[in-house]
Amino acid sequence: MLACQRHLFDIPDDVAYLNCAYMSPLMKPAIEAGIWGLKRKAHPWELTAPEFFTGAEEFRVIAARFFGSTPDCIAVVSSAGYGIQTAALNLPAGKGQKIVVLDEQFPSNYYPWHQLADQRGADLKVVRWPADNDWTAAVLDSLTPDVAIAALPNVQWTSGGRLDLVRIGEACRKVGAALALDLTQSLGVLPFDVSTVQPDFAVAACYKWLLGPYSLGALYVAPKWHNGVALEQGWIQRANAQDFSSLVLYSDEYDAGARRFDMGERANFASIPAAVQAMKQILDWGVEEISATSAAFNRYLAESATELGFSAPNEPLRAPHYLCLRKAEPITPELTRTLAREKVYVSVRGTSMRVTPHAYNTREDCDRLIACLKRIAAK
Ligand SMILES: Cc1ncc(COP(=O)(O)O)c(C=O)c1O
Numbered sequence: 001m002l003a004c005q006r007h008l009f010d011i012p013d014d015v016a017y018l019n020c021a022y023m024s025p026l027m028k029p030a031i032e033a034g035i036w037g038l039k040r041k042a043h044p045w046e047l048t049a050p051e052f053f054t055g056a057e058e059f060r061v062i063a064a065r066f067f068g069s070t071p072d073c074i075a076v077v078s079s080a081g082y083g084i085q086t087a088a089l090n091l092p093a094g095k096g097q098k099i100v101v102l103d104e105q106f107p108s109n110y111y112p113w114h115q116l117a118d119q120r121g122a123d124l125k126v127v128r129w130p131a132d133n134d135w136t137a138a139v140l141d142s143l144t145p146d147v148a149i150a151a152l153p154n155v156q157w158t159s160g161g162r163l164d165l166v167r168i169g170e171a172c173r174k175v176g177a178a179l180a181l182d183l184t185q186s187l188g189v190l191p192f193d194v195s196t197v198q199p200d201f202a203v204a205a206c207y208k209w210l211l212g213p214y215s216l217g218a219l220y221v222a223p224k225w226h227n228g229v230a231l232e233q234g235w236i237q238r239a240n241a242q243d244f245s246s247l248v249l250y251s252d253e254y255d256a257g258a259r260r261f262d263m264g265e266r267a268n269f270a271s272i273p274a275a276v277q278a279m280k281q282i283l284d285w286g287v288e289e290i291s292a293t294s295a296a297f298n299r300y301l302a303e304s305a306t307e308l309g310f311s312a313p314n315e316p317l318r319a320p321h322y323l324c325l326r327k328a329e330p331i332t333p334e335l336t337r338t339l340a341r342e343k344v345y346v347s348v349r350g351t352s353m354r355v356t357p358h359a360y361n362t363r364e365d366c367d368r369l370i371a372c373l374k375r376i377a378a379k
Pocket residue numbers: 021022078079080081082106108153157182184185205
């Protein structure tokens with residue numbers, strides 16, 4: 001377990017922020033890197049053409065380490081939705097074929113597939129919430145030969161259920177299905193490796209477990225799709241982009257690897273350095289160590305919450321960093337408002353109370369949540 005890293009964040013002592021799955025706090029060194037970058041635009045005459053490229057390349061190099069890929073396979077995108085839409089633009093699905101998604105899947109990984117199914121005469125195949133909470137087994141059952149695409153996360157976001165993507169990837173290859181992943185609720189806190197999972201596309205927004213700023217994400221594109229169709233047809237994704245004076249000598253050639261899938265204006269001078277700084281810190285701590293730290297808080301919380309009538313699946317069916325507590329009756333968003341009045345922050349998603357601690361949390365934060373829940377139960 002990591003020692004508490006709260007000193008790197010601007011979190012007042014009286015705030016118990018247990019809500020990384022909503023939005024992580026930006027750490028102080030990342031804020032400094034972002035401010036440095038924002039200020040660069042105060043003097044645009046000092047911003048040279050190569051700088052439109054160097055930041056994005058640094059981002060690619062460091063983001064690639066979270067995917068276990070080469071930087072060449074990473075595109076700089078604005079959101080998880082952007083990455084999933086790119087996947088939907090490229091993956092084939094024919095009439096009558098199936099696209100597998102999960103019950104209550106996050107909308108950015110649902111709507112693009114819903115639209116694709118409509119356009120191609122394919123059908124969505126929704127894996128229902130399994131009574132035994134074994135999402136992996138339920139997905140494996142759904143992977144029949146008529147499945148064209150499995151569009152999945154590593155963690156089902158309203159239950160905290162963990163999917164074994166290595167086994168699922170293998171099963172997809174057996175039936176000839178493509179695999180598109182939304183890793184927003186796991187990359188940075190669960191180890192991941194494209195060489196064992198072998199996805200076609202995998203995306204993560206940076207603002208949660210990658211501890212980065214908002215409006216930035218990393219998209220892994222498998223080499224077999226590097227000649228695919230990009231969402232945007234801008235200038236910076238083209239092979240001749242570095243030569244600003246010749247941009248109107250239009251080129252049919254794209255920049256190498258996954259760079260053609262980059263979003264427009266990817267050279268964000270403020271958010272790219274902040275994201276890079278945050279990812280470097282995560283790698284310094286170690287993804288496994290962060291995972292073990294969150295896991296220890298969550299085990300403690302799950303045990304205390306059980307005494308108050310809450311329940312949650314145990315690991316390994318539940319992701320270690322992601323605790324969704326349920327009660328016999330649905331939990332409503334009113335609970336988060338009550339807790340927020342005590343400066344205790346969690347989320348309600350679906351009918352669960354979602355608690356997602358990180359290395360900036362303390363045992364006292366957990367105790368404050370439990371104490372509040374006890375007071376609410378006693379009323
Ligand atoms: C599972 C999951 N994916 C993606 C996102 C964010 O999606 P986007 O980057 O498209 O806004 C969230 C945000 O809560 C999420 O929980």
